[in-house]
Amino acid sequence: MTTMTMVKALNSALDNAMERDDSIILMGEDVGVDGGVFRVTDGLLAKYGKERVLDTPLAELGIVGFGIGMSMAGLKAIPEIQFQDFIYTAMDQIINQMAKLRYRTNGDYTLPMVLRTPYAGGVHGGPYHSQAGEAYFAHTQGLTVVTPSNPYDAKGLLLSSIELNDPVIFLEPKRLYYATKGDVPDDYYTVDLRKANILKEGDDLTIITYGPTVPLVMDTVNKNNVNADVIDLRTINPFDVDAILNSVKKTSRAVIVTESPRLFGVSAEISATIAERAIDYLAAPILRVSSLDIPVPFALEDYYVPNEQKIMKAINKVLQYR
Numbered sequence: 632m633t634t635m636t637m638v639k640a641l642n643s644a645l646d647n648a649m650e651r652d653d654s655i656i657l658m659g660e661d662v663g664v665d666g667g668v669f670r671v672t673d674g675l676l677a678k679y680g681k682e683r684v685l686d687t688p689l690a691e692l693g694i695v696g697f698g699i700g701m702s703m704a705g706l707k708a709i710p711e712i713q714f715q716d717f718i719y720t721a722m723d724q725i726i727n728q729m730a731k732l733r734y735r736t737n738g739d740y741t742l743p744m745v746l747r748t749p750y751a752g753g754v755h756g757g758p759y760h761s762q763a764g765e766a767y768f769a770h771t772q773g774l775t776v777v778t779p780s781n782p783y784d785a786k787g788l789l790l791s792s793i794e795l796n797d798p799v800i801f802l803e804p805k806r807l808y809y810a811t812k813g814d815v816p817d818d819y820y821t822v823d824l825r826k827a828n829i830l831k832e833g834d835d836l837t838i839i840t841y842g843p844t845v846p847l848v849m850d851t852v853n854k855n856n857v858n859a860d861v862i863d864l865r866t867i868n869p870f871d872v873d874a875i876l877n878s879v880k881k882t883s884r885a886v887i888v889t890e891s892p893r894l895f896g897v898s899a900e901i902s903a904t905i906a907e908r909a910i911d912y913l914a915a916p917i918l919r920v921s922s923l924d925i926p927v928p929f930a931l932e933d934y935y936v937p938n939e940q941k942i943m944k945a946i947n948k949v950l951q952y953r
Contacts, residue, residue: 634812637779652793654706656707658685659685659711664676691720741796743795745793763890769867777801777824788866804842834858836950838859841865884949889919
């Protein structure tokens with residue numbers, strides 16, 4: 632057991648996986664010599680060589696396309712897109728090839744591929760380095776969408792994703808790369824992709840969140856003595872419906888906190904699921920705390936994303952509703 636940042640935990644996961652399975656290939660912009668822009672792949676080129684850790688051209692469409700071809704041919708590609716914002720040039724490959732391969736071949740081909748990318752804010756990178764676009768991928772059937780909130784989950788969820796025989800979009804909250812530390816086993820282990828993590832138990836309301844907003848939510852409820860269930864989804868699609876419904880049926884109130892924009896997002900799907908399947912248990916409207924529905928600003932990022940004040944405003948409104 633070692634105390635690790637999320638970056639180190641992800642690096643450890645890739646190291647463990649590559650040591651066990653020589654079919655795993657890492658690829659992406661600067662993942663080799665430089666170890667990635669955030670150093671997630673640091674040291675892996677020296678350990679596993681240039682045939683397994685590939686520096687690629689600045690061509691996201693090609694990176695994903697090559698990864699698909701490799702994984703179809705018996706390898707297990709783990710491409711990195713340097714920032715999630717750059718992934719959109721590869722959407723044709725992701726949506727029309729990566730997500731559809733099993734279905735269009737009637738199961739003759741599977742795609743054991745994990746597409747990693749740093750996402751969301753935290754570095755004041757503005758509109759091209761700070762987007763939280765998980766809804767695009769969660770809306771695409773055939774993709775599993777995963778995002779960790781702490782170092783232990785980061786390693787275990789990544790290893791579970793690598794074990795899957797189908798494609799995964801693995802979203803790494805860049806604001807948490809070095810902001811959190813935790814005890815992480817040095818050896819290989821997995822975390823169940825199908826199960827949300829109940830971080831805190833309480834009776835007054837349910838707070839549902841994931842990825843970059845999890846530490847903020849926990850800090851907020853602990854600081855303000857909020858008696859709430861706090862659910863970290865871990866996997867956005869498919870999300871753990873049972874965990875959410877069981878909690879809402881107990882507390883009768885729900886607040887959803889995400890960093891993605893509000894309109895047509897993951898929070899809307901969670902809210903709709905609660906309304907459709909547990910409306911008889913609700914004692915108040917379901918409220919959502921999200922980022923603003925504008926491009927991510929440079930100077931005002933801290934106001935753009937959820938914060939303690941916005942979360943407490945929603946919590947108090949739900950608790951005081953009669």
